Amino acid sequence: MDKRQMIMENALTLFAREGYEGCGVMKIVTESQVTKPTLYHYFGSKEGVLRSIYEFYFSEFLNKLAADIKYQDNLMIAISEIISLYTDFAYQSPDFYWLTAHLRRGPRESESYLIVADYHMRERDILENFMKDVSSVHMNLKGMEGQLTRNLHNLISGLVEEKILTGLGNKIDDHDITLLTKQFLYGIFSL
Amino acid sequence: MDKRQMIMENALTLFAREGYEGCGVMKIVTESQVTKPTLYHYFGSKEGVLRSIYEFYFSEFLNKLAADIKYQDNLMIAISEIISLYTDFAYQSPDFYWLTAHLRRGPRESESYLIVADYHMRERDILENFMKDVSSVHMNLKGMEGQLTRNLHNLISGLVEEKILTGLGNKIDDHDITLLTKQFLYGIFSL
DNA sequence: GACAGACTATACCGTTCGGTATATAATAAT
DNA sequence: ATTATTATATACCGAACGGTATAGTCTGTC
DSSP states (O other): OOHHHHHHHHHHHHHHHHOTTTSOHHHHHHHTTOOHHHHHHHHSSHHHHHHHHHHHHHHHHHHHHHHHOOOSSOHHHHHHHHHHHHHHHHHHOHHHHHHHHHHTTSOTTSHHHHHHHHHHHHHHHHHHHHHHHHHHHSGGGTTOHHHHHHHHHHHHHHHHHHHHHTTSOSOOOHHHHHHHHHHHHHOGGGO | OOHHHHHHHHHHHHHHHHOTTTSOHHHHHHHTTOOHHHHHHHHSSHHHHHHHHHHHHHHHHHHHHHHHOOOSSOHHHHHHHHHHHHHHHHHHOHHHHHHHHHHTTSOTTSHHHHHHHHHHHHHHHHHHHHHHHHHHHSGGGTTOHHHHHHHHHHHHHHHHHHHHHTTSOSOOOHHHHHHHHHHHHHOGGGO
């Protein structure tokens, strides 16, 4: 019955379903059974709501990502674990993941993009640092960390987005993760 | 000096820069140096503008995609040509490509998503048909056409989106295309 | 030169937008 | 009990929203 939390959850659902610009403050507060001043008391603005949602959902994930992923010796395992972190995250709150997928390709001059851009740059940096660890062992990958990071990230988020879109019925299992890991490491002919 | 075309181009620029919901009809018409009734004469509604933009830019690309890509014997060449089609398309109108990347992950109940969803399903179908041709030769890929299509599409659009985002300065060249083709076919260890 | 259809300008519609001024209720500290 | 702080409600703000009714103005046809 925490109203602040209530507002965030309902706003997230609405943002994911109707879009940030497409959903008004009034709809958020009626859905949350509060009134406008309550929302403005806790968040200051509509932007503040989105900012808080990102802070609440994404910060935790990024910290976990930064802490958990590391390359020791087995690349296959390391990649699989990264994918697992993403799929777990997406299943915890598919609405939020879908929203990030939408907003990070958002219009670069919109207010929503300015809010989320920093978070997604942090995400990218974490993945790229991992890839630098990899390339320090696999020297043939030296200098390609950027592209590898991009490719891995796109493969993962593509899988997750599809599963969310097609209804989460067919859950992502170990098989999917193994398959995607192989796709990244060995290409299609090892499938 | 074709006003209809003028409106579409300016609307595209604004949609890509400020978002579909984030940009009003009034801004479009003033930018295009026409008045509202002109826009409503040609397009009927704001939705109609977006619909026409998609029809104009995307239909042509999809037809080209469906006509040009085919698998004969050399998979490396076939994949490279698909990637080339996408990069060419994106360089022709980066604004539109960025808009598609944004809207196809859009809120599923928004009016913009309903407009664009069909186009992106057609795109997916075309790629999947190609992949079925491939799997009819490479039997070990049988039954995985969906995942392969998804992975290929995500790798390509990820490359294109990044290049658009980072400013189009470093153009996509044959080297990038070869590298991405290898990533898909053989994984990272052949890079 | 009358007339039809395509096009465009002025001015306006009701609604919703994000945000706030004011007042009151609840809570906790003194 | 008094007071300060936090939290919530009523009622409202000007601006912008998508869209349109009306009144033309062009252009080509007969």
